[in-house]
Amino acid sequence: MIYLAVALGGALGALSRFGIGQWLADSGYAHLHPATFLANVIGAVPIGVLFIIGAERFTLSGPARLGMSVGFLGAFTTFSAFSLQLLTDI
Secondary structure (H helix, E strand, O other): OHHHHHHHHHHHHHHHHHHHHHHHOOOOOOHOOOHHHHHHHHHHHHHHHHHHHHHHHOOOOHHHHHHHHHHHHHOOOOOHHHHHHHHOOO
């Protein structure tokens, strides 16, 4: 069950990240790479909240917590997108 939650969360996170990138590319600001910055800022806050506040106040099952953090937010804020953009712009 944990693998399914992480896989589903990862797929949704990757699609969300791609959607933000497409939306910003269509706006004409793709050369500044705002999608990477925006995704990392948007994703960093929920990851922190999920592990610090969420663990203390809410009782989430292991699959739900890992699906949201490792799956969705991990795919959404992946550092590899930043690395790829850095290498392709040099």
